[in-house]
Amino acid sequence: MRYSCIVFLCALLPQLCKASSNDSIPFVSLSAATIAVSEGGMGAHYHIDSLINIALPFSSVGEQLSMGSVVNLRTYGAPGSLISGLAGGLSPDHLLVLWQGVPLNSPTLGMTDLSTLPAGFFSSIKFNDGVSKSPHPGGASGVLSLQNGRDSKPSVSAGVSFNQFMNVRSGAGFNIPAGKCFLDGNVQWEHLANEFSYSDPFKRGTPTAVQQHNDFSRRAVRIGFYSHVQKRIEAEVHAWLQSSALELPEPLGSYGASLATQRDSSVRLVAKLSSRFKRGVIAVDGAYFNENQHYTDRVAGDEVPLIDSKIQSERWYGKAEYRHFGETWVLNAAFVVNRESARSDNYQSHTSSRLLYGPDSHFIWQPKSWKVNVGARYDFGPGANVFVPDFSLAFIRSAWEVGAGAARIFRYPDLNELFWQPGGNQQLAPELGVTFNAYLVKSFNQQKATFTIAPFVKAMESLIVWEPAIGHYAAHNANSVKMNGLLMRIENSGQINRAVISEDVSVNIQNVSGLSEVHAGLFPAMNLRLKLSGGINNWRISMISRYTSMHMQPENLNVNQGRQDALLVFDLVLNGQKTLKNNNIHYSFGVFNIGNVMDYRMTTIASPGRTLNLSIQWQWKR
Numbered sequence: 001m002r003y004s005c006i007v008f009l010c011a012l013l014p015q016l017c018k019a020s021s022n023d024s025i026p027f028v029s030l031s032a033a034t035i036a037v038s039e040g041g042m043g044a045h046y047h048i049d050s051l052i053n054i055a056l057p058f059s060s061v062g063e064q065l066s067m068g069s070v071v072n073l074r075t076y077g078a079p080g081s082l083i084s085g086l087a088g089g090l091s092p093d094h095l096l097v098l099w100q101g102v103p104l105n106s107p108t109l110g111m112t113d114l115s116t117l118p119a120g121f122f123s124s125i126k127f128n129d130g131v132s133k134s135p136h137p138g139g140a141s142g143v144l145s146l147q148n149g150r151d152s153k154p155s156v157s158a159g160v161s162f163n164q165f166m167n168v169r170s171g172a173g174f175n176i177p178a179g180k181c182f183l184d185g186n187v188q189w190e191h192l193a194n195e196f197s198y199s200d201p202f203k204r205g206t207p208t209a210v211q212q213h214n215d216f217s218r219r220a221v222r223i224g225f226y227s228h229v230q231k232r233i234e235a236e237v238h239a240w241l242q243s244s245a246l247e248l249p250e251p252l253g254s255y256g257a258s259l260a261t262q263r264d265s266s267v268r269l270v271a272k273l274s275s276r277f278k279r280g281v282i283a284v285d286g287a288y289f290n291e292n293q294h295y296t297d298r299v300a301g302d303e304v305p306l307i308d309s310k311i312q313s314e315r316w317y318g319k320a321e322y323r324h325f326g327e328t329w330v331l332n333a334a335f336v337v338n339r340e341s342a343r344s345d346n347y348q349s350h351t352s353s354r355l356l357y358g359p360d361s362h363f364i365w366q367p368k369s370w371k372v373n374v375g376a377r378y379d380f381g382p383g384a385n386v387f388v389p390d391f392s393l394a395f396i397r398s399a400w401e402v403g404a405g406a407a408r409i410f411r412y413p414d415l416n417e418l419f420w421q422p423g424g425n426q427q428l429a430p431e432l433g434v435t436f437n438a439y440l441v442k443s444f445n446q447q448k449a450t451f452t453i454a455p456f457v458k459a460m461e462s463l464i465v466w467e468p469a470i471g472h473y474a475a476h477n478a479n480s481v482k483m484n485g486l487l488m489r490i491e492n493s494g495q496i497n498r499a500v501i502s503e504d505v506s507v508n509i510q511n512v513s514g515l516s517e518v519h520a521g522l523f524p525a526m527n528l529r530l531k532l533s534g535g536i537n538n539w540r541i542s543m544i545s546r547y548t549s550m551h552m553q554p555e556n557l558n559v560n561q562g563r564q565d566a567l568l569v570f571d572l573v574l575n576g577q578k579t580l581k582n583n584n585i586h587y588s589f590g591v592f593n594i595g596n597v598m599d600y601r602m603t604t605i606a607s608p609g610r611t612l613n614l615s616i617q618w619q620w621k622r
Helices: 002-017 050-055 061-065 415-419
Strands: 072-075 081-087 093-101 125-130 142-147 156-164 167-178 181-192 196-197 208-210 216-230 234-250 260-277 282-299 308-327 329-344 351-365 368-382 384-396 399-411 431-442 448-462 463-469 472-478 481-496 499-513 527-537 537-549 564-578 583-591 609-622
Touching: 050 564, 050 609, 061 081, 081 368, 260 499, 368 399, 431 463, 448 564
Parallel strands: 093 142
Antiparallel strands: 072 081, 125 142, 156 167, 156 609, 167 181, 181 216, 196 208, 216 234, 234 260, 260 282, 282 308, 308 329, 329 351, 351 368, 368 384, 384 399, 399 431, 431 448, 448 481, 463 472, 481 499, 499 527, 527 537, 537 564, 564 583, 583 609
8 A cells, every 4th residue: 555655646746847827936945954953933943063063974863963952862782773853841752753744753652763864854943942833632841844846956875884883874865956856865874883892780790792783774755756746836745754673782781692683664644735825825745654673582503482472563644734924914624633543553553643734723923022922722632632722922133132932731541541451541541731931032144153041840740650560550641740951052153263163052951859769860960062163174073962851760771771871972073175176075074972071871782982974975966
């Protein structure tokens, strides 16, 4: 079924390119990956500096986010391992990840593994931390939006990256505008041996060992097609296919060898059709996602798996949207349908499915220096129908902006929380709460320097947590849980003679109350980042220091989780650029994690220390 859809779309492309229209397609160049952090879509903007894109090419969205402090992250070992993101003091389930406006969050886990998202596949990566305005059933504490843009100029790029742990990553991309059509795509291949040394604190004498059975490989391809079908009608189709294989190493302190492996594959298809008229836009979106995971474990010398677990999930998604534009206002109305299903031997009935749907509307009014946003969504789902309102207000001047907002937070339990055996609880109530956000952005020195501060407060009822039970964990609702914190950022850039100097300081602080020490420790307390950078001509050198504080109690966590008390590391990157006719060559040499000033240790999983990374990228652009 899914492959026949791809064949149909490929057969349709030439016909769309021949569509009669005298209008040129209004392609928008979005070549630089950015992250925007704002309250309700307004406020401060944070971008991934080009240093990270050049120094860590073909890395994941999670790895690139780990170089900053806008999103608190939990990492679980070597590159290729799980990376989960936490926004606004809540769990990864509340970080809504969108690709082309469609949720990527797993129907079974509720979250998105950020290590599975190749950063080079997206031209725009935006993060909205505040009142959720995403028209999707279920609420969110933050929205990470991944978009594919269009560039009117043809281009081809390729590159490769190495480090001393026998890790190799490579990829290529292309942009092909052809009259009324546009085609772009990426392909990526990586094999990470992760052969690093580590000290095992659980064995006598803390011996040094080399990590074994820790390979990771991935193949991924993405293709996007855009067309001006008729004078005011645009269509786009996206396909993203990916497969990976991961070896799971033995826990620290183990005297046996691990033979556990996990294989994942996914097919994601998105189609959009929009029609523009004088005062508005009508758009229809559709998507189909199919994801498979196969976990096996066996005893040495035994070919029959001790564990053979397969999970398959599907999502059918549809959205109809209407936008009307006035002189100083915009009205947006949408209706979303989201059908999720999963099959697993760990479910009591082996198969489960549900239908989530609901209308969403927003009214944005911007007279002169003010911006007002009033929204409402009504979610229909099994066991609960919930009204989700939100409101935000901002005052904007040329050199500064201040705003505040409030909204209801809401999340349906994921399928594992409901049906996993043992521990799933079909009596779980949806998570409910309220959030209050504010922000202030001030520019100095002719817009070259920016200061941002954005505090938040959240009060949650019926938060879903997993408690230790006899021989397993069980899900239940916890009441009266509060989160508060703030994001601060100072950014400055300048030039002395031919040398470019810049400084960047950002901090993300969070606090959770109302949970036991065990569960409160699952939420990170602080992220801090300091970057100093300088350059002359085509060379640039940067020093980045990162501090992360997280308190986790290992005796109450399962083997897939770990403990990260505190991390303070330094990264040093030297990168340059050679400009030739119609093409550029970027090269970089980076030393990451130069010094572990504070203890950085996953209790059950080894993590690499200092990493030497060399990369080179080539791009031709007309």
